[in-house]
Amino acid sequence: MKAEIQEIKANGKNQEFNVNSEIQNFYRDKSVFLTGGSGFLGKVYIEKILRATEVKCVYILIRPKKDQTVEDRIDAMFSNPLFTELNRRKPSARTRIIPIIGDCILPNLGISPTDRQTLIDKVEIVIHSAATVRFNEPLFTALAINVRATMDLLQLAKKISKLQAFVHVSSAFANCTLFRLEEVYYTSELSITAENMCKLAELLGPEKTNRMTAEWCGKSPNTYTFTKALAEEAVLSLGKELPICIFRPGIVIPTNTEPLAGWVDNLYGPMSVLFGVARGILRVLYVHLDANANFVPVDMCANLMLATAWNTSKAANQEPFKPPPIYNFVPDERNMLKWDTYRRTLEEHAPNMPLTQMIWYPFAIVVKSKLLYNILILFYHIIPGYIIDFLLLLMGRKRRMVKLYRKIHKQTGVLDYFVEHKFTFTMENTTKLWHSLSSLDQKLFNFDMSSINWFEYFYNSLLGLRRYIGQEQPDTIPKAKKLFHRLLILHRIVQLLVYGGVCGLLSWTILRVFQAP
Template sequence: MQTEILQFYKNKTVFVTGGTGFLGKVIIEKLLRSTDVNRVYFLVRPKRNDNVEDRFKAWKNEPVFETLLKVKPRALELVKPISGDCSEPGLGLSVEDRRTLTSEVQVVIHSAASIRFVEPLHKALNINTRATRLMVQLAKEMQCLQAFVHISTAYSNCPSDHIQERFYPEHLSCPADQVLEFNETLSPELMDKMSPALMGKFPNSYTYTKALAEQVIQMEAQDLPICIFRPAIILANFKEPMSGWIDNLHGLVALIYGNAHGILRLIYANPKAEALLVPGDYCANVTLASGWHMAKNAKPKSPAPIYAFAPSKSNPITFGESVKMGIDYNHKIPVTKTIWYPFAHFTTCPWLFKLGCFFYHVLPGYLFDLLLRLKGEKPILVKSYQKIHEALVLLYPFNGKTYLMDTNNTNQMWQSMSPEDRSIFPFDMANLNWEEYFRRILSGMRVYLFKESWDTLAHAKRRLFRFYLMHRFLQLVLCFVFGKFIWFLYNIVINQDPKTHVISVTPRIFSLGD
C-alpha cells in the first residue's frame, strides 16, 4: 500500500542532523521501518575518545532499533554516518562529503541543537543559530532538494503567552545576522557578558538562539522548500517503536525520574498550569508528515510554514495532574532503587521554595550521605540536590504558567492526511489517553533509565511498602512535634501577664512526661 506520505519518501535520500539524539534516533528509526527510503545520511560528531565509526557502531546497538531489525534485518545498512560538527565552521564537513550531500540529498531534517539552558551564549549561537545558517547555505547547493524540515521548539517565542504559528521578530532586541556578526568578531567572554542585553525577555540561551535560528530561516531561506516544526516538551514514546522508550534525563524527564527515585519531593511549578507535553514518536511522525505536507503545498517565495505541536485544547493536562499520574503509576510499578516513598508538593513562591528545599531535600540529603559515609561509600545526594534545585529554577518559566499554543497548521495537516497515513503516522493529541501514556512513561523509565527487569517488581513493591510505613511514621512524629510547639506557644500566650508584660512559663511545659 503506497499512501501519499509513503510515496513521497519512497527512494528518497534523507540527510538528518541530530541523529544521535533522542528525537533524531526516533525519526531515523521511523523512516527505515515505515518508508522505503533509498539512503539516510546523518551527521556524527567525532569525540575525543570515539571516532565516527565507533560512535556509529554503538548507535546501531541502541534498543530503539530492536523492533526495526526484527522486521527489516538489513535496514541499518541504508544508514551512513557523515563526520561533522554543527559547532564548527562549514559544519565540519569534508569536501567529499559536502559534494555527496549536495548531489544526492532530497530531504533535510535539521534536528541538531544544544538544549542546555545554561549553555554560554557564544556556544549556543554556534550550535543553534550559526549551524542553521550553514544548513540553509548547504541546502541552497543541493541539486535535488524537495523538503527541508527545521526542528525548533514551541518555546522559541516564549516572551509571548499566546504563541501563534508565525515568526516573532519583535521579540529580538538585535537581528540574527548582527548577533552572528558579533559572535564572529567579539571574544567569547564579551559575548557572554552581553547575553543579558541581547536575550532581553528570553529566559535562557536555548530559547533565544532557537528564536534567532527561526529568523535566519525567515530572512535567508525564502527560496527553499523549507518549514519549521515546533514541538512542545518531548517525553517518552507512546507506542512506537517500543512503548515508553526514553534514553535521556533532560528537562521534565529528569524531574519524573527524580520523583520516581524518591529524591525529588518539592516541585517549583504551578500545578494548575497546563503542561505542554508530547510523545516522542508523535513528534517523529509530525516531522515526516510536515516535510511531505510542505513539499505538496510549497509556493515560490512564500513564508516558511510553521507546524506547532502541543496538547489539544480539547484534551489538556496540568502539571499537577501529570505529576499525580506519574506518582500513582510509580506506586504501582516501583523500582528497587527508590530511596524513599515517592510524593510531591508544589510551590510557586520563590522564598518558600528555598525554605522548603532545606527541609524536603537538603536536610534529608545530609542524613542520607552520612549513612553512606558510615557504610564506606561516597556521599552523592547533597551534591545532586544542587543540580536538581538549579534545574527546577530553570524550568519554572515554562511550568509556572499556562502558554496558549496555536496548532492550526498542524491540525490542518492532520485533516488532510488519508486514513492510511493517519494510521501509519499518528499524532492526534485530541484522543491521546493521558492515563495510558503516563503508565507507559513510568514503565519505560523503569526499564530504560533505571535498567530494572520486571522480575524485580515484587521485591520493589515490598521495599516500597516498608518506605510507606516509615513515611507515615515520620509524618506522625512531625505532627506530634509541631503540635507540641503550638501547645508551647499557646501556653506562653495564656500565661502572659497583661500588667507587666512579663511572660511566666510554668515548669510543666518543659516536662518530658507531657
C-alpha cells in the same frame, strides 16, 4: 499483576507498512540528510523512516567520541531496544545509514569538502534537528550550535541541486516572550538578526559574549529560547528561496506507541523530575497545576516531521512567495493535558511500579508559591541532605547528597519562567496538514493528539522510565513493591517523630509562657 510486569508493547507493533501511501511513495528511493540523528528525537525519526518507508539512505551528521568511532556509535544505536522491531523486519536497514563526520559547533558543521559535495549531489530532503537543549548553555556555544549551524546548513541547502524539502526543528517555546503563540514569525521580538548576532559573537569572542548574555537575551529567559528564536529568523531571512518549513514541538516526552510504548533515553525536562520523585530524592515541586502541560510524544513528532517534508515538497511550487510555513505541535483543546491531570495520573500509577533503587518513600509536595517552595526545600531537601552526608561520612563513604540537591535546584530553577507563565498555541497549519492526509497515511503516520489516552500513556511512560532509564525489568516490580511498603512505614515513623517533636516543643513553649511570673 500480569499487566504490571508484562513487556511494554506498542499497539501497532504488528502493523505492516505496505508501500502504497502518498507519504511512503514520496520517500521511496530518496536520500535524506539528518542532523541531530544521535539525539532523542533523531533516533526515533531514523527508526521510523527506515521502518515505514523505502528511503534510499539517510546521511547523518555525527562526530566520533573519545572511545568510539562513528561506526561504533551507529552500531550502538541499532542495538538499542528502540530498533529491535526494525532489525527483525528489515535486517539490512543499518546499511542505509551513511555517516557524515561533522559537528554543529564547528564552522560549516565541520563537514569535509568531499562530504559536502556528496550532499550537494545526492540529497533531496534535509532535516535539521540538531541543537543544544541546555537552557543554561553559555551564549557563545548556544549561538554556534543553534544559530550559526542553521545558517551554514541553509547556505549548503541552496547548493543542493535536487532539494525537495527542508525541515527545521525549532521549539514551541522559541518565542516564549509572548504567551499566545501562533504559527507565525516573531522577528519583531528580537533586537538583532541571526547574522549580525553571530558576527558580533565572533568579534567579541566567548568570554565577552557570555558576559553580555543578559543584555543580548533581553526578555528571553535563557540562551536556549533566545538562540532558537534567532534560528527561526535565519530561516525566514535566508531560507525564503528554499522549499522549507519550521516544526515547533512542545516538550518532547516518551513514545506513545511506536515502535514500542514508553521508550525514552534521557532525563530532560519532566522526565528528570519524575525520575527524581520516583527515587525518593525530589520531594518538593514548584508547579502551577492549572496550567497546560504542553507534552508531545516523540513518535508523533517523528511522524509529523515526515509529513511536513512531504507537504513542503508538494506545496513548494504552489506558494513560492509566502514565508516558510510553521507547524506548532502541542495538545489542543480536544484532548488538553493539565499539569494537575499529569500529577493525578502519575500518583495513581506510581505505587504499582516503584523502583528497586529508591532511597526513600517517593512523594511530592506541589506548591505554586516560590517563597513556600524555598522554605520547604530547606526541610525536605537540604537538611535531609546534610543528615545523609553525615551518615555517609561516618561510614567512610563519599558525601554527595548536598551537592546533588544544589545541582537539582539549579536545574529546576531554570524552569521557573515556564512554571510562572501560561502559554497557549494555535495549530491551524498542523490541523490542516492532518486533514489533508489520506486515511492510510493518518494510520501510518499518526500525529493526532486527540487520539492519545493520557491515562494509558503515562502508565506506559512510567514502565518505560523504570526500564530504559532505571534499567529495571518488569519482573523486578514485586521486589520494588516490598521496598516501597518498607519505606512507607519508615516514612510514617519519621513523620510521627517529627510532628510529635514539634507538638511537644510547642506545648513546652506555651506552658513556659503561661507559667512565667
